Amino acid sequence: MTHLNEEQLTLAYYGEVAAESLRHVDHCAECKLQFERIKASLDSFPEYPVPERSDSYGRDVWLRLLPQLPVKSKRRRWLNWWTMAPAFASLVAIAFLAGMLTQRNRQIPAITAEARERVLLMAMSDHLERSQILLVELAHAAPGAGELKMERIRARDLITENQLLRDTARSAGDASRAALLDDLERVLLAVANGSATDGAADLDALKERIQGNDLLFRVRVTSANTRQEGRKL
């Protein structure tokens, strides 16, 4: 076998040559010497350190990315009963708990105050999360997105739930959540009642409302904090 050239010897360092060539290097003094030189040189190449990222890096990237993701068209799925079931379930839970909190003179010993609060917080977080998805979709809707028919239906569903949660938060003295739900309700109402005749202007106005007052950011943060609080209980 003929001697290996410099390129072949370099590739041999990375194990990128045929086994026969590697055997040749082992047995040929001349090639072995050249190979050792290349190996010493490549072994002495400096490391290329990469700046450390925190443990939550992947999660942070995802949270930054989420609002930028284009909305995939799977609108019809929102009409399916199994996708609506969680919304109805949380609506029932909220209505039940709201009734209990607003009629404090009634005692129901089977449920502790802590358990009640946990259910309420989780329902609130779930509601905010679904509202957030709707807001993100609207904020990134293309100008020719049409009449936003499905978004309006979803907004209508969220409004009833939002009103119950807002009243509950207010009666429980939770002013900051009540204020957020107030702001959210105004946008949900605008989505639900938007004009179907002037699509582009309607969408622009909605986007302005969503982006104003940092609503999307506040919804996202409050949803995460509420869920965390609920889990701690």
Added chain:
Amino acid sequence: MEWTDSVAAEEARKGDQRAFGALVERHSRSVFRLAFRMTGNEQDAEDLVQETFLKAYKQLHRFDGRSAFGTWLYRIAANCSLDLIRARKNRAERQTSASSSETMDLLDQVAAPEPSPERLARSGQVAGLLKPALAQLTDLERTAFVLRHYEGCGIAEIASLLGVETNAAKHSVFRAVQKLRRALQPVAEVAQ
């Protein structure tokens, strides 16, 4: 829920954002590492991580599952990085015609046929020379070398990532090594 890459990619393709989120959380670090090593700039690497995942999300319908999701994602990250490097180079070339003495000084240290070992050894930072030495390589050479030497990718994988023939990938790695040895060896010897 613990998704495998292929299941998560399939679910994400159907429109499940949580599945795509799982993929982002799992692969962010490796994409950042590749982007940083290719660009040498932390902020550029951060931007490239976002760009890579955004592109991946938009092109999910093109992922056919024949290669691993990580390999497919790497290809996007490598191409995004190459695009950025090319754009930056074009900008720099336009600016160089006016004045960019600082950059040229740095590059001259490596480009000089006989770099002064004393001067370089005094800095005591052989590793610090890697970045400008890499900057002397062509885009293909640098990418192929980073993928082979630092990321441990095989030649076939590199060829696939860069969309070139295996022989072209091999030759790019060799040319990169040859240039880097020439640039770094005198300094390394003095440092030893």
